[in-house]
Amino acid sequence: AQSVSQHNHHVILSEAASLELGCNYSYGGTVNLFWYVQYPGQHLQLLLKYFSGDPLVKGIKGFEAEFIKSKFSFNLRKPSVQWSDTAEYFCAVSTHNTNAGKSTFGDGTTLTVKP
Amino acid sequence: DTGVSQNPRHKITKRGQNVTFRCDPISEHNRLYWYRQTLGQGPEFLTYFQNEAQLEKSRLLSDRFSAERPKGSFSTLEIQRTEQGDSAMYLCASDPDRGADEQFFGPGTRLTVL
Numbered sequence: 610a611q612s613v614s615q616h617n618h619h620v621i622l623s624e625a626a627s628l629e630l631g632c633n634y635s636y637g638g639t640v641n642l643f644w645y646v647q648y649p650g651q652h653l654q655l656l657l658k659y660f661s662g663d664p665l666v667k668g669i670k671g672f673e674a675e676f677i678k679s680k681f682s683f684n685l686r687k688p689s690v691q692w693s694d695t696a697e698y699f700c701a702v703s704t705h706n707t708n709a710g711k712s713t714f715g716d717g718t719t720l721t722v723k724p
Numbered sequence: 725d726t727g728v729s730q731n732p733r734h735k736i737t738k739r740g741q742n743v744t745f746r747c748d749p750i751s752e753h754n755r756l757y758w759y760r761q762t763l764g765q766g767p768e769f770l771t772y773f774q775n776e777a778q779l780e781k782s783r784l785l786s787d788r789f790s791a792e793r794p795k796g797s798f799s800t801l802e803i804q805r806t807e808q809g810d811s812a813m814y815l816c817a818s819d820p821d822r823g824a825d826e827q828f829f830g831p832g833t834r835l836t837v838l
Contacts, residue, residue, distance in 0.1 A: 613766070618764075643826055652815075652829050652830060652831040652832065653767070653815070653817075653829040654829070655826045655828075699766050699767075701766070711757055711769045711772055711780070712827065713769070714767045715766050716766050717764075717765070717766050
């Protein structure tokens with residue numbers, strides 16, 4: 610079974626600082642990778658996804674993530690955070706070996722951006 | 725709003741009572757998922773439906789839990805004889821089953837068992 614590890618439980622940054630959130634997964638086969646975001650009081654929504662092709666993927670609101678297969682990693686980055694990026698961020702993985710799209714999630718990273 | 729909807733949004737019940745939650749997925753989505761999320765953790769997979777067929781259930785889904793999707797549209801999740809450990813956010817998600825898709829999540833039902 611696959612698992613996902615997010616190394617940072619809580620990150621506090623000032624506005625304009627750069628962001629990198631770590632995500633590692635354990636699974637030996639082909640994977641789909643996702644970052645979801647949950648803003649305060651809102652439901653989970655997709656930030657970006659990787660299925661195949663260019664390992665550097667760009668998402669909404671200036672976020673990007675890089676899939677490094679050799680490191681089983683899919684770290685999320687943003688060059689300059691804004692106060693409105695305060696949210697909880699979840700990394701998730703689904704596998705290609707079934708028809709089910711069910712995902713395994715990490716435990717999340719809470720990002721607080723100070724104005 | 726054509727997103728995934730869930731009802732009720734909050735449910736407070738006493739231990740031993742039965743509760744039922746409803747999920748309405750995005751209308752053209754064939755696949756529907758239930759997850760459970762507790763404080764400080766990410767969503768954990770419970771079960772999923774392809775149309776009306778329940779194709780997979782997690783070991784987390786004890787005998788007290790049952791889910792249905794009778795007409796391949798909305799789904800219900802019932803918990804019988806609730807326990808305090810059932811307190812959590814229950815999330816529903818759907819996707820259109822086109823091979824590789826992200827899931828669209830509803831707002832969740834927060835269950836508190838007293």
